Amino acid sequence: MRKIASKDLGMLPLKEKDRPIVRALLSAGCCARCILRFCCIGLQSAYRQSYEDLMNELQTFVSAGGCGKSHDVADHEHTEDPPCKRVKLDTVEGDTEVVPHAQAESDLDTAEPKVCVVCLGVLQHFCDKTFAKKVSEAVTAEGYQFDSLVLSVSLPAQLSVREHSTWLLVKKEVREKGLCLGKDDVIQVKEAFKWIMNGLVSQELCVPVLAKSLFEVSVGFTHPETDGDCHFLATTCSDCFKPAKNKQSVFTRMAVVKALEKITDENFRRQFPCPPKCPTTRCTAQDIQCLHVSVFVAGRYNKFSRTLPQTPWVIDGERRMESSVEELITAPLLSAFRSEGFNFSSSGREDVDVRTLGNGRPFAVELLNPHRSQFSKEEVRELQEAINKSSDKIRVRDLQIVTRDAVGHMKEGEEEKTKSYGALIWTQRPIEKEDIEFIKDIKELKIAQKTPLRVLHRRPLAVRQRVIHTMTARFLDAHHFHLHLRTQAGTYIKEFVHGDFGRTRPNLCDLMKTDTDILELDVESVDVDWPPAVGD
Amino acid sequence: MEGNVTEHRGTPSVIDRYFTRWYKTDLKGKPCEDHCILQHSNRICVITLAESHPIIQKEKKIQSVNYQISAGCSRLQNKVSGKSKRGGQFLTELAPLCRITCTDGEEYTIFSCIRGRLLEVNEDILTRPSLLLEKPSTDGYIAVILPKFEESKSVTDGLLSRAEYEEVVSKRTAVKPEPC
Numbered sequence: 184m185r186k187i188a189s190k191d192l193g194m195l196p197l198k199e200k201d202r203p204i205v206r207a208l209l210s211a212g213c214c215a216r217c218i219l220r221f222c223c224i225g226l227q228s229a230y231r232q233s234y235e236d237l238m239n240e241l242q243t244f245v246s247a248g249g250c251g252k253s254h255d256v257a258d259h260e261h262t263e264d265p266p267c268k269r270v271k272l273d274t275v276e277g278d279t280e281v282v283p284h285a286q287a288e289s290d291l292d293t294a295e296p297k298v299c300v301v302c303l304g305v306l307q308h309f310c311d312k313t314f315a316k317k318v319s320e321a322v323t324a325e326g327y328q329f330d331s332l333v334l335s336v337s338l339p340a341q342l343s344v345r346e347h348s349t350w351l352l353v354k355k356e357v358r359e360k361g362l363c364l365g366k367d368d369v370i371q372v373k374e375a376f377k378w379i380m381n382g383l384v385s386q387e388l389c390v391p392v393l394a395k396s397l398f399e400v401s402v403g404f405t406h407p408e409t410d411g412d413c414h415f416l417a418t419t420c421s422d423c424f425k426p427a428k429n430k431q432s433v434f435t436r437m438a439v440v441k442a443l444e445k446i447t448d449e450n451f452r453r454q455f456p457c458p459p460k461c462p463t464t465r466c467t468a469q470d471i472q473c474l475h476v477s478v479f480v481a482g483r484y485n486k487f488s489r490t491l492p493q494t495p496w497v498i499d500g501e502r503r504m505e506s507s508v509e510e511l512i513t514a515p516l517l518s519a520f521r522s523e524g525f526n527f528s529s530s531g532r533e534d535v536d537v538r539t540l541g542n543g544r545p546f547a548v549e550l551l552n553p554h555r556s557q558f559s560k561e562e563v564r565e566l567q568e569a570i571n572k573s574s575d576k577i578r579v580r581d582l583q584i585v586t587r588d589a590v591g592h593m594k595e596g597e598e599e600k601t602k603s604y605g606a607l608i609w610t611q612r613p614i615e616k617e618d619i620e621f622i623k624d625i626k627e628l629k630i631a632q633k634t635p636l637r638v639l640h641r642r643p644l645a646v647r648q649r650v651i652h653t654m655t656a657r658f659l660d661a662h663h664f665h666l667h668l669r670t671q672a673g674t675y676i677k678e679f680v681h682g683d684f685g686r687t688r689p690n691l692c693d694l695m696k697t698d699t700d701i702l703e704l705d706v707e708s709v710d711v712d713w714p715p716a717v718g719d
Numbered sequence: 720m721e722g723n724v725t726e727h728r729g730t731p732s733v734i735d736r737y738f739t740r741w742y743k744t745d746l747k748g749k750p751c752e753d754h755c756i757l758q759h760s761n762r763i764c765v766i767t768l769a770e771s772h773p774i775i776q777k778e779k780k781i782q783s784v785n786y787q788i789s790a791g792c793s794r795l796q797n798k799v800s801g802k803s804k805r806g807g808q809f810l811t812e813l814a815p816l817c818r819i820t821c822t823d824g825e826e827y828t829i830f831s832c833i834r835g836r837l838l839e840v841n842e843d844i845l846t847r848p849s850l851l852l853e854k855p856s857t858d859g860y861i862a863v864i865l866p867k868f869e870e871s872k873s874v875t876d877g878l879l880s881r882a883e884y885e886e887v888v889s890k891r892t893a894v895k896p897e898p899c
């Protein structure tokens with residue numbers, strides 16, 4: 184008898200023990216692929232068969248030769264139930280009678296199959312070449328550059344409720360037969376979807392569809408008709424459904440899964456039909472979303488203007504200064520990478536009226552969702568030239584594509600680094616050359632700086648110890664000299680010079696024994712050895 | 720002197736660059752006890768003596784500065800923490816900040832003049848009270864106050880502008896040759 188049965192199974196690796204499960208699921212209104220899932224079929228090719236072929240095979244399997252024309256042995260003894268009469272074929276509307284096979288086949292060709300009670304049509308109507316074409320066309324229209332992709336699927340939360348209900352049905356069937364099967368053995372809808380779709384999308388787009396890729400294509404489904412399926416869980420497991428700020432609904436997939444782990448089978452069965460009710464509509468596919476991981480570009484910049492802020496300067500919603508370092512650097516990058524946005528960061532920053540000279544200040548730009556991500560060294564060099572040609576207020580060097588991790592080097596040990604400055608100093612008291620000679624003899628001067636008044640509104644009040652390593656002074660005239668300083672990073676130079684109401688001590692006024700003020704300030708070097716220099 | 724300085728520096732001072740000067744005259748009805756409020760563009764305010772205050776006008780010698788304004792309250796106990804400056808004493812316009820006693824026996828009370836959170840007081844003037852006379856509008860400041868964000872515009876409503884203050888002071892001299 185076993186022999187006969189296995190001969191009848193066609194190409195599906197179904198076993199005798201699966202027969203009652205398949206029968207129960209067919210009559211519950213499960214689609215063919217969901218039946219394979221609940222039979223824990225891990226053979227991917229089984230899912231890739233055409234839906235009609237698969238359904239035919241399953242019907243043949245349950246009828247076990249009793250009703251099918253290819254089964255000449257009608258051996259009802261092999262099945263526990265008289266099969267055909269009980270099986271409600273989901274492919275034939277309203278058909279509860281035994282149907283001659285030829286009749287059934289012709290109906291299969293014309294009638295729309297009923298929407299699956301578990302996957303709500305995802306594995307029936309969205310797992311074919313047509314949908315793969317639709318996905319691929321949407322991806323192509325976005326114009327991304329990519330050499331592989333990962334397909335991600337988001338399903339309506341109520342699918343988990345329906346899956347659970349169906350699982351309880353299967354469990355009952357399994358228990359009665361004394362079989363051992365766990366919920367974890369069931370193949371997930373997402374998994375089955377990808378087994379079918381990965382290959383089809385790959386063929387359309389001519390790139391591999393992998394489990395991991397820098398480029399992600401997301402397919403989402405909704406099913407408004409059954410959104411209410413989850414609601415009973417809120418009264419049973421209220422602590423699983425806490426309102427979150429960024430979520431429209433408390434019924435997230437995660438929350439629903441958590442609630443289903445808590446609820447008892449008995450309680451669930453009392454509140455939700457098992458098997459689930461037949462839906463009248465199928466899922467709706469949402470717009471295809473594409474996301475490429477960020478690309479990071481680093482370099483060093485000079486700022487030659489005293490009226491250019493580092494980032495856009497907005498006071499009371501009004502724009503001050505027409506441009507910024509950030510905008511001048513990122514505008515050409517955004518258009519070259521066809522990126523949707525950016526995050527700009529740098530090793531420290533200078534005030535609007537401060538120039539940054541010398542080797543420049545290290546910076547990094549995270550380009551969000553870039554449509555193009557691959558650039559040759561030569562192309563990056565051209566990009567740098569484009570930035571430099573766009574404005575004479577800034578200049579960029581060592582532009583390069585870096586990893587996300589490497590950007591961390593820029594912030595590492597920022598406090599310990601040394602910075603060099605040049606400043607134009609005014610003195611109230613007239614000076615002579617000799618009056619500033621003592622300055623060069625001051626080494627490793629420790630100063631205490633209270634948080635400057637100009638930033639106190641947005642930073643905590645604290646006293647910070649800073650070190651001025653060396654200073655040299657160059658006489659200009661009776662009220663002016665040039666001061667060069669090498670200091671610990673984080674030293675507020677302006678406050679060191681004018682004293683900030685005596686809140687920085689000692690300050691240059693104390694050292695010079697007259698009021699001093701700072702008229703101009705330049706950053707001459709930022710001693711962070713990242714990013715590496717780029718040769719020509 | 721002041722004019723000379725501006726002449727050869729040719730650029731505005733730190734106060735002129737970043738602060739707006741506001742004044743409150745004759746505090747609590749006491750003639751010439753004028754205060755100056757330096758309001759930074761970031762809304763922080765520094766309270767100082769106005770140059771017309773009797774201490775400066777009469778070049779008084781200061782005996783002591785006391786931030787203990789009542790038995791239970793000392794401005795020296797003020798502590799703020801974090802970006803939001805939690806824990807700072809909240810001051811109304813007429814909250815006293817400190818009392819200055821001069822060697823001639825006169826005592827002057829300095830007031831907040833604006834509503835806001837006290838961020839710090841100037842402890843340097845405890846040990847060097849002469850700063851009040853030498854650098855009244857910078858190193859000799861009295862206190863730093865942060866008005867509420869939503870009050871940052873209205874907080875100076877009852878105060879005099881620099882021009883209004885100068886007018887008040889010039890009228891004083893016109894009416895009474897010896898005003899204070």
Ligand SMILES: [Zn+2]
Nearest residue numbers: 214217299302
């Ligand atoms: Zn299904």
